[in-house]
Amino acid sequence: MSGYTARRFSRRGMMLVVPLTAAAVVATACSAPGADQPSSGATSGSVSTQLGSEQITLEMYAETGFPLAKALTEEFTKQYPNVRFNVREDQFTVIVENAPRVLASDSAPDIIRLPTMVDLVKDGLLKNLDPYFTAYGWEKFPASQLVQLRVAEGGRPRGSGSLYGMGLGYSVTGVFYNKQLAQKVGMTQPPATVAEFEELLAKAKAAQVQPIMQFNKNTAGINFPHQALQNQFGDPAQIADWIFQKPGATFDTPAALKATQTIQRWAQAGYFPKDANAIDYTAMNGQFQQGGGLFMFNGDWESANLDKAMAGNVGFFLFPGEAPGAKHVAMSAPNTFGVGAKAKHPDAAAFFLNWVHTNDKAREICVKVGGSSPGGPPDLTLPPVTEGTVLAETLRAAAQLGAENGAVDFTANATGAIFASAITPEMQKLVAGQQNPEGYVKAVQAEYEKELSR
Amino acid sequence: MIPPAVRARRTRWARTARWSGWLYVLPALLFYAVFVLRPLALTFQYSLYHWNGIGVARWAGLQNYVTVFTDSDLLRIIGNAFVLIVFFSFIPVGLGLLVATVVRRIAGGPFGTVVRTVLFLPQVIPLVAAGIAWSWLLSSTGLVNQVLRGVGLGGLARAWLGEFDTALPAVGVIGAWVLLGLCTILLVTGMSKIDPALYEAARIDGAGPVREFLAVTLPGLRQEIGVCLTVTVIAALASFDIVYISTGGGPGLQTTVPGLEIYRLAFAQRQVGLASALGVVLMALVLLCVLPIQRLTREDRG
């Protein structure tokens, strides 16, 4: 064995190499990085609503485990055989991480499932859809449907400004429950107040039924119940302002604190699975379907799956308010898809998005496969669904929420990294007893301010 | 005796060959300059800017470095890498010494070959695969918990990679599994080179197995131990694949390591400057850890 390893870093050599490297640094440092990058994502002048007959392949980036996107593309290709799709799928966490990089590359997808759009808009990575809005007459859609998809110039605030995405279905969230287990713990009807809901949790725990099946690995699934509580404890407009990055909005509110304290109490009482931090989204669904919990906070995008896996044994309710008869407030968001600024076929992508909202067959697929309301102009009827299914229940809930005007976006969508950098790690700490409610609320707000200050 | 004419030709030949020899070095240098030195210089440059990777960068001076050294999350992430050294380096080297002693003493012939081959398997497969295999093994329903329940220790069963107290050690165990074989076999090879007479002498002096190990084996293996430590410390500090696959850095920031954070900062959060500063710091840390090890093993016996 020789002394090569030892000879590697002779001091004399380092003295030579270091200044040389430094010189190279100085040389390259003359121009700031990115200075000569052409800005992308500007609104292109003319758009076409014609699909044409040219043979094209649309690149799509969708989420694994949700057959809706693929089902729609297949139907579309059936109707327009000259358009094929190349669908890449990843888990949601992976998309969140990849989206900026993928969109910035030259092979940016035409249609992409969007995690959160503000930063992407700020960086000019998404196509401004305003020209299509006008060309296709989307002003006929209820304005509230697309409000979350609007971003003001420069990325802030959201909720007004230009349109940057469309929904493949418009979802509503709430609580799914296992009917057999409900019977076992003596739940005869959905709870009418938060207090009643907590009583049921205690009853379930006493009956040795896992009260809530919720995931918290990779992304914080316990943010669902957290925001469900937060929605009830204060003015939802405050939450919406925070999510839309309106000036002066804060997460450090009594409502958020109370919600966090409640979550902490639930965690300590064992209402969440002991290994929630190791259960990911799919595992949660699998376990809930197999009777692993009484409640599951989730959205109507799972309705079709649940109807299939536990037919007749699953129900749904909107999370109740504090007082009986209170107006419902629930997270509700489009299943957002956007068009890449560097997309090769933006016109065809927009054509597809319009088709999803207006074509009868597509709307039916949205409901039957996606489980969510298809959106679109109000004069188009909802496709019929079988009564007695949880799908029918969630659609009714969506209509009710719409009538009560109680939809808010997800707090997780507030900024590009708030979910990954603050909510997820802090929530994991909170339920593991490593963080207190005050600290949680402050940490989320601190990350929010950090990102906004960039 | 070489005739003078030949010698003259040789000198002339040698001189031109020495210069034309650059033609042999240039291609390698070119690849290296374009894909390592230039990026390296750019990393330094980026680290002095605030840049989202798309728009125009803003000069930041040393601000990104200040952030790296003051942000409690980033400090903790760097700390995690050092915790991993215990698992990636100390355990494989310590256990490797024990295993190597046993292997050297009793495992000859086909049995020895099988042992060596199997111990080497984890070194050959992609780290990604190791991460996937162990994620499954350590999951709530995995084999580890199954065994614990089987022997009546069900109370200890847990999601090893998902809980705050166990996640980082669990990631460490994966690394130890990967690196044990390499260390063991390096040490076995080293032991075979120790002069048997030294053992003989120790025995005559009445040394027991422990003293024999301390007086003969350990000094004789100084170089190999240095190599093991160098390789494994770099593996620990620059770890990425295993963590990315098995925990994604969670729960909380419990298992986030600098490599993963650089990737996240640069490509998901688009803070290229901060990511680059962390990259420079990581590079410096690796050198800071590896250079003393080199020094320790410097005076070799050969």
Next chain:
Amino acid sequence: MKLSRREQLTGRLFLVALVLVTLLPFVSMLSAALQPRGSVPAGLAWPSDPQWGNFVDAFTVANMSALLRSSLLIVAGVVPVSVLVATMAGFGLGHLRVPGGRFVFLLFLLGLTLPFEAVITPIYYQVRDLGLLNTRWAIILPLIGLYMPFAVFWMRAHFVNVPQEIADAARVDGSTTWQLFWRVQVPLARPAIASLTILLFLWTWNQFLLAIVLVDDPGKRTMAGALGAFQGQWGTDQVLLCAGSLLILTPVLVVFLVFQRHFIKALLQGSVKG
């Protein structure tokens, strides 16, 4: 050396236990891979009805044949060029001792401990500016550069130790430098070149970071990168994930078992010198 029976026995038992622990992750994956699709496997349990078909499913789903082809193309792009270029540089630095070679060599050494993460960001932008993102070149070209410190170091170490007399003999014959290199030195360097080839093959095949950053299409990645994509997509289907992972592992395992002696030797030397 005489050993007591007891030491023999405990020693053997210890090693057998160690071998089992090393193999356990593979066995546990196999048992999960053979469970029925859609089930949630629990621990290590041999299924009553092993679903070997899962491997067929995984083969189709993962598009294995395309992955194999892609990895082979990348290896074919990286390894021969790296080995050739590094051998030439090692010859120039170690044997011809070019003027200023010492400095160049130190420059190469600078890269020996470099974590790839530290340069991945600029490499990304550089590859993007070259218009090579999402092509195999995005992995091939940077990898050749990143391998240079080790590969040059390795080959130089070999050439430094080749006795000068061999070259002298060739010079008397009147051969050119290239002939000396190609006809005399390269054949002599065969063992060093073989080990380097094995190491670079393995490192390329298992390269993960470059693959996930620079190439989005798993069909254009290395095996490890493709496995990462497979996990990203099917990570929650434990049965399929295990089946797919085992499949993706197989080629490198087979190659290892066939060439195991060379592998172990190369890896040992590689770590000692690297």
